[in-house]
Amino acid sequence: MNYSVSEENYIKAIYNLNGNKQPVSTNALADIMATKPASVTDMLKKLKTKKLIIYQPYQGCKLSAEGVKVALNIVRRHRLWEYFLAEKLKFEWNEIHVIAEELEHVSNPKLIERLDEYLGFPRFDPHGDPIPDHEGKMQMLKQVKLTQLPLHTPAKVSGLTDQSTDMLELLRHSNICIGTDVEINRKFGFDHSVEIKIPGNPLFIISEQAAQHILVHHE
Template sequence: MNFTISEENYLKAIFHLQEKDGTVTTNALAEKLQTKPASVTDMMKKLSAKKLLNYKPYYGFSLSAEGKKIALFIVRRHRLWEYFLSEKLKFDWNEVHALAEELEHVSSKQLIDRLDQYLGFPQFDPHGDPIPDHKGKIKNVNKISLFDLPFNQMAEVLQVTNQSTEMLELLEHKNITIGTRLEVKKHFDFDHSVELKIKTTTLTISEQLAKNIFVTYEPGA
């Protein structure tokens, strides 16, 4: 049950493409991994020989149950390191990804479980993506953009899709960060800007910003 860095990168990339687009093509995977389609085909043979993929030449491929399980553990490692880098070492959200790409390949399960414990079993990484637990299970959450959140519904900031320096600067200025609890009070018809209430403060943000912030809420509460 030990994989090369390359194999791990392929498994993770397939997992993400599957999540996002439903299907995975040779070209898309080559694009994502900054490699050539021929190299992808080579690796597909290798991974399907190891039963991590369902693969029929020309007919595409998808992760097997085993392959998905492994991908989830790689994602777990990646996101826990991201959380560590952000929370403990104070790296910016846009810096953590690249560093976690390297750290995720240190594969000791015990190390990762201890790290998880040390961090207090976080549920989401700094980008708001869910962290699989020690069994590889991802908690299912209702995620909705702040723009689509019903009025007067208490919600919690979970994810920020665009993490440009500019946007992070704006969020910091408005005191909105992951975990912030807030509710939407009103939409203005003129420019579709959104009025928010955070604790006792009321403020307004643009449509553009609201559409890039995702929140969870309990539909009853």
């Protein structure tokens, strides 16, 4: 029921590579974990005996049902800490991941429940990724670039793919933050710029270049 930091990191890596449900190769894991394939094989054997993965030699691996549960719990911890770092400690979005990698291994369950409550039960982290609840369920909204959002479709800003100060300046000027409700009112064919509607604000136009880097969630 309690796993080492190393085990947790492998489980997390398998989970992240496994999005497509295809088995994860030993080399791919070695790459992500910045280690050697031989070391990965050792760990895969161990995780297999603990029934966290399904693994046959030379066939790659994938998480078992129990493994997914463990992975979701790690992801939950990681994303809650990311939210805390950005929202409360005012870290920039590009700094939070590394720190959360350390904090995520502090696994006291009551701590995580209290943190969740303290943060107001956020459902998305500052990168726009959904935060699993204490049962492992998470909201699976479509995340798309603002350029791909259909016309007149209510959406919520969930992340950025560019966190440069120039970008942040532009967003601040437009009153766009994580969580802001937006809708595309009109698209201009000429330069592909888009007209944005934010409830309570006047309409305004944003360039394709900028819109490309803004991620939004919608149903």
